[in-house]
Amino acid sequence: MTTTTMDIAHDNDHHDDHGPQKGWRRWVYSNNHKDIGSMYLIFSLVMLILGGASAMAIRAELMYPGLQLLEPDLYNNIVTNHALVMVFGAVMPAAAGLANWMIPLMIGAPDMALPRMNNLSFWLLPAAAIMLVLSFIVPFFPGGGSQINTGWTLYPPLSLQVGMAMDFLIFTVHLLGVSSVLASINIIVTIFNMRAPSMTLWNMPIFVWTWLVTAFLLILILPVLAGGVTMLLFDRHLGTSFFDAAGGGDPVLFQHLFWFFGHPEVYVLLLPSIGVLSHIIPAFSYKPLFGRKSMIGAMILLASIGMVVWAHHQYTIGMSSAAVSYFMIGTILISIPVGLMKFNFIATMWRASMTFEAPMLFAISIVAMFVFGGLTGVMLAIVPADLQYQDTMFVVAHFHYVLMPGAVMALFAGVLYWLPKWTGNMYNEKLANWFFWTSLIGFNGTFFVQHFLGLAGMPRRIVDYPVQFTEFNFISSVAALIYGLSHILFLYLVIQTIRGKGTTKAKSRSWKGAKGLEWEVASPAPFHTWDSAPTVDAEGEIKQK
Amino acid sequence: MKKLATLLGLLLSFSSHAEYGLNFPDPVTDIGQEIYDVHMFTMWIATVALIIVFAIMLFALIKFRKSKGYKADQNFHKTWFGNWAWVLVPVMVLGVDFWIAGRAQSTLDKFWDAPKQNCAHENADAKHCFDMNIKVIGHQWWWEYEFPEHGVDFNGKFYPIKVESRPLEEEDASEGNYLRDVDNVLVIPVDTVIRYLNTSVDVLHAWWLPEFGFKRDAIPGYILETWATVRKEGIFRGQCAELCGTWHAKMPIVVKAVSKDEFKQWIESEKAKLLAELKDANSNKDWSKDELMVKGKKVYDTMCAGCHNVNGQGLGVAFPALKGSPIALGSANQHIDIVLNGKKTMPGWKHLSDVDLSAVITYERNAWGNNASVVKPADIKSAR
Numbered sequence: 026m027t028t029t030t031m032d033i034a035h036d037n038d039h040h041d042d043h044g045p046q047k048g049w050r051r052w053v054y055s056n057n058h059k060d061i062g063s064m065y066l067i068f069s070l071v072m073l074i075l076g077g078a079s080a081m082a083i084r085a086e087l088m089y090p091g092l093q094l095l096e097p098d099l100y101n102n103i104v105t106n107h108a109l110v111m112v113f114g115a116v117m118p119a120a121a122g123l124a125n126w127m128i129p130l131m132i133g134a135p136d137m138a139l140p141r142m143n144n145l146s147f148w149l150l151p152a153a154a155i156m157l158v159l160s161f162i163v164p165f166f167p168g169g170g171s172q173i174n175t176g177w178t179l180y181p182p183l184s185l186q187v188g189m190a191m192d193f194l195i196f197t198v199h200l201l202g203v204s205s206v207l208a209s210i211n212i213i214v215t216i217f218n219m220r221a222p223s224m225t226l227w228n229m230p231i232f233v234w235t236w237l238v239t240a241f242l243l244i245l246i247l248p249v250l251a252g253g254v255t256m257l258l259f260d261r262h263l264g265t266s267f268f269d270a271a272g273g274g275d276p277v278l279f280q281h282l283f284w285f286f287g288h289p290e291v292y293v294l295l296l297p298s299i300g301v302l303s304h305i306i307p308a309f310s311y312k313p314l315f316g317r318k319s320m321i322g323a324m325i326l327l328a329s330i331g332m333v334v335w336a337h338h339q340y341t342i343g344m345s346s347a348a349v350s351y352f353m354i355g356t357i358l359i360s361i362p363v364g365l366m367k368f369n370f371i372a373t374m375w376r377a378s379m380t381f382e383a384p385m386l387f388a389i390s391i392v393a394m395f396v397f398g399g400l401t402g403v404m405l406a407i408v409p410a411d412l413q414y415q416d417t418m419f420v421v422a423h424f425h426y427v428l429m430p431g432a433v434m435a436l437f438a439g440v441l442y443w444l445p446k447w448t449g450n451m452y453n454e455k456l457a458n459w460f461f462w463t464s465l466i467g468f469n470g471t472f473f474v475q476h477f478l479g480l481a482g483m484p485r486r487i488v489d490y491p492v493q494f495t496e497f498n499f500i501s502s503v504a505a506l507i508y509g510l511s512h513i514l515f516l517y518l519v520i521q522t523i524r525g526k527g528t529t530k531a532k533s534r535s536w537k538g539a540k541g542l543e544w545e546v547a548s549p550a551p552f553h554t555w556d557s558a559p560t561v562d563a564e565g566e567i568k569q570k
Numbered sequence: 571m572k573k574l575a576t577l578l579g580l581l582l583s584f585s586s587h588a589e590y591g592l593n594f595p596d597p598v599t600d601i602g603q604e605i606y607d608v609h610m611f612t613m614w615i616a617t618v619a620l621i622i623v624f625a626i627m628l629f630a631l632i633k634f635r636k637s638k639g640y641k642a643d644q645n646f647h648k649t650w651f652g653n654w655a656w657v658l659v660p661v662m663v664l665g666v667d668f669w670i671a672g673r674a675q676s677t678l679d680k681f682w683d684a685p686k687q688n689c690a691h692e693n694a695d696a697k698h699c700f701d702m703n704i705k706v707i708g709h710q711w712w713w714e715y716e717f718p719e720h721g722v723d724f725n726g727k728f729y730p731i732k733v734e735s736r737p738l739e740e741e742d743a744s745e746g747n748y749l750r751d752v753d754n755v756l757v758i759p760v761d762t763v764i765r766y767l768n769t770s771v772d773v774l775h776a777w778w779l780p781e782f783g784f785k786r787d788a789i790p791g792y793i794l795e796t797w798a799t800v801r802k803e804g805i806f807r808g809q810c811a812e813l814c815g816t817w818h819a820k821m822p823i824v825v826k827a828v829s830k831d832e833f834k835q836w837i838e839s840e841k842a843k844l845l846a847e848l849k850d851a852n853s854n855k856d857w858s859k860d861e862l863m864v865k866g867k868k869v870y871d872t873m874c875a876g877c878h879n880v881n882g883q884g885l886g887v888a889f890p891a892l893k894g895s896p897i898a899l900g901s902a903n904q905h906i907d908i909v910l911n912g913k914k915t916m917p918g919w920k921h922l923s924d925v926d927l928s929a930v931i932t933y934e935r936n937a938w939g940n941n942a943s944v945v946k947p948a949d950i951k952s953a954r
């Protein structure tokens with residue numbers, strides 16, 4: 026097909042105001058932000074199940090001391106895969122799915138600015154996922170080399186020892202990076218150019234703001250990771266010695282490159298979720314978000330400080346005392362923007378008129394658990410004490426306490442909050458409550474006890490442990506099973522809501538206290554929305570005549 | 571929480587080994603004590619902060635709910651508090667931050683830089699010097715220790731005392747110490763300032779003894795310094811804390827702290843052993859096949875069995891079987907070459923003596939039903 030005919034076909038698409046294409050074309054050729062958003066969300070759900078299954082395998086192996094289910098290399102392979110699948114497969118695509126769905130709706134734009142690139146960003150993901158799965162399974166084929174036993178940090182020289190699976194993984198990282206950078210460019214361009222003309226940056230919804238900051242972060246950090254893994258690839262196959270001490274290279278250099286990406290990456294995971302909470306908490310408090318502007322300031326500050334404190338992951342590599350002091354103080358200062366955000370959430374609930382639908386239940390528990398995770402974060406920032414905490418289960422407990430509530434649960438809350446808008450149906454509140462309570466109990470049961478394990482001396486990433494760690498590991502594994510199974514409720518709930526059986530119809534403003542342009546369009550949101558830009562007032566609401 | 575955990579533990583009938591810890595083990599070094607104190611200091615601040623936040627949230631959740639008929643205050647964010655909270659909150663947080671950071675920094679100043687001079691040196695700073703060094707070398711998957719100041723002179727060359735510390739299998743480990751026991755423990759004197767020099771020959775490892783209060787990486791191409799003075803005699807156990815591949819979980823560290831006198835005795839006996847070995851290895855004795863096989867089995871079981879298995883059948887896809895392997899049955903030169911120089915994951919073994927190498931190679935060529943030529947120490951010498 027020549028370019029001309031393609032252009033004509035494309036033109037036709039745009040000029041009549043028809044619905045989606047029929048059959049598989051609707052999805053493969055899609056350049057509609059809602060369809061692409063849905064695909065992102067479904068993709069992330071599939072990955073969540075995969076990552077969850079690997080988490081179950083890890084906890085099953087650790088239930089008792091001794092080697093029961095997994096060979097050590099398989100265990101390490103699964104540990105690596107769990108992290109990569111969850112970070113790149115589940116959380117980031119889910120946040121991108123929300124961005125696709127909600128940003129145009131929230132800023133009064135008909136679609137994303139670059140719809141075809143949007144399609145490409147999404148469809149790179151399944152390709153990356155296939156590469157990732159291949160990196161997991163090639164070692165099981167004859168001649169497939171050894172398994173990836175490095176953890177997601179891929180530290181050399183260990184990663185130089187791994188067989189061809191590592192090359193698959195490096196390629197996966199490249200694909201994921203391209204996908205995320207393209208999506209980020211799209212989001213930035215959309216936000217800067219497609220807002221309803223009367224919507225200033227100041228009265229732009231907070232969720233959109235968080236994604237704007239996130240997109241900039243991604244563009245700044247992903248190329249560094251891509252560079253790092255490319256150097257790894259060169260060391261593996263082209264005889265360079267970037268990270269090989271024997272050839273004059275420096276194994277620690279990779280750690281700096283990795284964490285220059287890796288630390289801001291946690292804010293990439295957290296920020297969109299903070300955006301989600303900034304909509305849910307006011308909606309169910311029936312009053313405006315407290316400290317709107319300070320929220321925006323805090324997220325910019327968070328991203329800025331977050332870019333320059335990476336080496337707190339590496340206190341044990343023997344940095345100079347000036348360097349560790351700098352990284353310690355910088356890291357402690359992160360508590361300022363984060364504290365301000367959490368304070369604003371709590372102040373929004375202050376003198377509010379709260380109701381407790383499932384998104385709000387999640388939001389409240391997220392704030393509480395995140396504060397806890399943040400405080401263990403301050404402990405970890407303290408260099409002397411971290412010499413003890415580093416690489417123990419205490420760290421595992423800490424980052425699950427920030428990422429699980431802060432990123433994953435907040436995304437669940439967001440899905441529940443906007444599901445009526447997407448499907449036109451209210452989800453089953455009772456089921457959602459069950460999901461909330463089982464996952465809350467399961468989560469805390471799994472990870473709270475891991476703090477004790479870490480303090481008492483259990484390192485992370487070990488397939489087998491001395492017997493004195495048995496009790497807490499057993500508790501953690503049982504709770505993990507509850508936590509894992511609770512997600513079946515979520516899956517059921519989502520499918521039930523999409524099918525609309527046994528649910529009630531949603532109004533266009535599905536929640537009484539919800540504010541924002543997305544609630545002005547019908548539920549379910551029609552295939553095309555905001556063909557003409559709305560006029561908004563200073564609060565970001567449609568201007569009343 | 572401890573009560574709850576105990577209860578659960580009992581319910582699940584785990585009474586047999588109820589020795590789980592909830593916090594750092596009691597430190598036995600000066601630095602460990604400092605670190606423990608900073609840890610408790612921040613933990614208390616964090617706990618108090620957490621209680622305050624939870625109390626405020628709980629109050630709000632009880633009071634400000636629609637079901638109680640509470641009307642939302644739509645202008646709360648426009649009060650003076652709403653206007654100035656963005657200044658008040660960061661200032662408060664900053665205050666706490668500096669309180670914590672100041673305390674941490676003063677601890678850091680006390681120990682971060684390891685002493686550079688031996689106390690025996692005439693103009694050494696008595697407050698900041700070390701009495702001895704121990705080199706800690708990480709291997710996949712065992713630890714090697716070297717005493718650079720303690721050793722023997724032999725043929726005009728200095729040979730330091732070395733301790734090779736390999737994990738014991740479950741059946742050999744002492745009661746309750748599976749994964750926490752090694753064949754040769756590191757023996758150190760108490761009340762002595764010891765500087766540890768960490769490095770690695772293959773991948774990253776981290777040398778960690780919780781009772782010492784710190785861990786430090788072992789990085790190939792680097793020598794990282796730490797120092798500690800142990801104040802209590804006893805056996806202290808830790809393990810490798812940086813993912814180092816297949817048997818990362820099986821890299822225990824065992825340190826036995828003894829009195830200075832006992833340490834002296836131990837060093838002397840090690841010296842005698844080392845001297846005997848050196849003499850043995852350098853005599854031009856003609857080793858018979860049987861002698862080589864006996865010695866070879868010992869070397870093989872400690873050095874090679876971790877990857878190639880005691881029965882020579884390898885492990886999984888990554889570690890090849892030697893039983894029936896074309897290399898073990900083929901030309902001796904090729905076999906010597908791979909053992910000396912290594913290949914990919916297979917480490918090189920140049921540092922072993924000619925006798926040990928010829929013994930282990932002979933063993934590999936003639937054990938488990940293999941039947942090939944005998945390799946003599948002289949063959950190794952010429953292949954080096």
Ligand SMILES: [Cu+2]
Nearest residue numbers: 775810814821
């Ligand atoms: Cu190790």
